[in-house]
Structures are given as structure tokens and as C-alpha cells.
Amino acid sequence: MRVYKFGGSSVQDVERIKNVVSILDSVDEPIVVVVSAMGKTTNAIEQVIELAFAQKEDSAKEAWKTICQNHIDLSKDLDCEDHCHAHLEKYHSQGQSILDTYSRKDRDELYDQLISLGELMSSTILTGSMILADLKAVRVDAREMIKTDAQFRSANINWGATEDAVKEVINTVGDGVQYVVTQGFIGREPKGRTTTLGREGSDYTAAIISYCMDGESMSVWKDVPGVLTADPRLFPNATLLPRLSYRVAIEMTYYGAQVIHPKTIQPIQRKEIPLFVKSFLDPNSKGTEISKVGAALYPPMIVVTKDQYLLEF
Ligand code: ASP
Numbered sequence: 001m002r003v004y005k006f007g008g009s010s011v012q013d014v015e016r017i018k019n020v021v022s023i024l025d026s027v028d029e030p031i032v033v034v035v036s037a038m039g040k041t042t043n044a045i046e047q048v049i050e051l052a053f054a055q056k057e058d059s060a061k062e063a064w065k066t067i068c069q070n071h072i073d074l075s076k077d078l079d080c081e082d083h084c085h086a087h088l089e090k091y092h093s094q095g096q097s098i099l100d101t102y103s104r105k106d107r108d109e110l111y112d113q114l115i116s117l118g119e120l121m122s123s124t125i126l127t128g129s130m131i132l133a134d135l136k137a138v139r140v141d142a143r144e145m146i147k148t149d150a151q152f153r154s155a156n157i158n159w160g161a162t163e164d165a166v167k168e169v170i171n172t173v174g175d176g177v178q179y180v181v182t183q184g185f186i187g188r189e190p191k192g193r194t195t196t197l198g199r200e201g202s203d204y205t206a207a208i209i210s211y212c213m214d215g216e217s218m219s220v221w222k223d224v225p226g227v228l229t230a231d232p233r234l235f236p237n238a239t240l241l242p243r244l245s246y247r248v249a250i251e252m253t254y255y256g257a258q259v260i261h262p263k264t265i266q267p268i269q270r271k272e273i274p275l276f277v278k279s280f281l282d283p284n285s286k287g288t289e290i291s292k293v294g295a296a297l298y299p300p301m302i303v304v305t306k307d308q309y310l311l312e313f
């Protein structure tokens with residue numbers, strides 16, 4: 001079994017979603033698909049939360065409605081509205097009722113309840129598009145698998161419970177299912193409330209599932225060709241690193257390289273699962289392989305971290 005993670009920009013519009021479906025269609029083996037919220041949905045939901053806590057309830061609800069309507073429109077454009085409609089309506093009204101209770105709730109708790117709906121909606125639409133293309137896909141709720149403590153917005157994994165739950169859920173999806181689609185970023189604490197793993201946490205979800213399932217490999221599909229020697233937006237002559245060791249990758253993310261979430265490497269390193277960083281715009285190119293071996297020699301790499309002060313004592 002392999003784990004594929006698709007980030008927000010890979011599913012931001014009709015063309016991109018169809019592209020993801022065709023990448024998935026080209027594989028013949030069982031895949032767990034972990035998907036982020038579409039495009040900038042998470043940022044948009046953060047704004048809804050800001051509005052709610054600024055006592056601008058009507059504007060918050062209006063903004064929430066727009067986000068949901070965009071998802072419904074997208075499902076129509078993809079012709080998978082039949083599959084998606086009931087789910088998307090349910091998430092819309094769940095969001096409305098969460099917003100009704102904002103004044104009685106802890107802010108971080110409310111944040112997780114609402115922000116998680118982004119991933120729940122994107123996974124609905126992706127699964128709908130896959131089924132429409134005749135892929136044998138089912139969607140499972142990541143909260144049934146990812147068990148955490150109650151530290152909202154940066155929850156910690158309960159590894160024992162998560163390992164049991166991941167295996168139980170994925171191994172019982174039924175015969176004939178090739179693709180298990182689930183949400184990145186979200187989990188559940190012991191009392192049943194939704195939690196999240198921190199911004200950009202979907203990579204981490206994919207690593208957790210890879211670890212628990214002893215995955216053959218994990219692939220993170222991005223809009224860059226792989227891990228580069230520097231951020232190509234700042235350094236246009238950055239070049240691709242074809243191989244990296246886990247150790248070097250941890251070091252790069254530690255210093256702020258944004259290519260993968262810093263918590264991602266450790267679980268897969270423990271089980272020596274190779275991690276591929278690949279471009280969804282050029283799926284046949286090799287990308288970067290992060291594994292135990294790495295490269296014999298590395299070119300200079302640059303990580304730029306903005307707005308930082310270094311205090312030396
Ligand atoms: N949707 C979440 C975020 O934008 C998680 C992720 O994309 O990995 O932070």
C-alpha cells in the first residue's frame with residue numbers, strides 16, 4: 001500500500017481536480033489518498049472565525065455561506081453534484097451551527113470544529129470525481145483514525161490508539177476498493193471533539209498513516225518539481241535535489257524550508273519508508289526521493305526565514 005498526499009493547490013479548481021483523478025487512475029495498486037482543503041479554503045475559514053470573534057456574526061455567516069457555495073459550484077462543474085450535494089449541505093449547516101455557539105466556546109476549540117470542514121468538503125468532492133471516473137474509491141473520516149489529545153490547533157497524536165484505528169479502518173473498507181480517500185490535518189480527541197494538527201499538517205497525517213500501515217512509500221504531490229536547493233520564487237536558478245537523506249530533510253525543514261511539514265519525516269524514518277516529493281504538474285518526472293541513503297554529496301542549499309531576530313547571549 002502507498003500513501004499519496006495532495007495539497008490544497010493540487011485540488012484548487014476543476015482542471016486540477018481532474019488532473020489528480022488522472023494521476024490516481026494511472027496506478028494499479030492500493031492507495032490511501034490524503035487531501036487538504038482546496039486552494040486557500042483554510043485561510044478563508046480563518047477569516048470567518050475572525051469575523052465571528054469580532055462579533056460580526058452576520059458577516060461571518062455570509063462568508064461561510066460563500067465558501068460552501070463555492071464548493072457546491074465546483075461539484076456541479078465536475079458533474080459529481082449527485083454524490084456530493086447531501087454531504088456539502090450537511091457541512092454547510094454544521095458550520096452554521098458552530099458559528100451559533102461561538103460565544104460559548106473556547107476560541108481554539110471552535111477554530112478546529114470549523115476549519116476541519118475545509119478538508120471534509122474537499123475530500124467529498126475529490127471522492128465524487130473519482131467515483132465519476134469509475135475509480136473504486138471510498139471516503140473515510142480521518143477522525144475515526146487519527147486519535148489525539150485535546151490540544152486544539154496543534155494536537156498531539158496518541159500513537160497506540162491511532163495505529164489500532166488506522167489499521168482497523170483501512171483494512172475493513174471492503175473488497176474491491178482500490179482507493180481510500182481521507183482528510184489531512186484533522187483528528188479527534190477522547191471526548192469526540194474534532195482537533196487539528198497545525199497549519200499545513202496534512203503531510204503529517206500522510207506520514208502517520210504510512211507509519212501505521214507500514215506503507216511501501218509515501219508521495220507528496222506539489223506544484224514544484226521536488227525539493228529544490230532553494231525557494232524558486234526567491235532564487236530562480238534553484239535546482240532539483242534528486243535524493244536526500246532523512247537527516248538532511250529534517251535539517252532543512254527545521255531551518256524553515258517549507259517543502260514538507262517538519263513533523264513528517266520522523267515517523268517514516270522510523271520505518272524507513274521512502275518519501276517522494278513530486279510535481280502534480282509533471283507526474284512522470286522523478287522528483288525527489290527522501291530515504292535512508294540520500295546523496296553522496298549535496299550542493300549548497302539556502303533556506304530563507306523572514307522576520308527573524310537572532311539573540312545571542
Ligand atoms: N488545510 C490545512 C492548511 O492549509 C492543512 C494543509 O493544507 O496541510 O493549513
Ligand code: MG
Pocket residue numbers: 007008009036200
Ligand atoms: Mg496546504
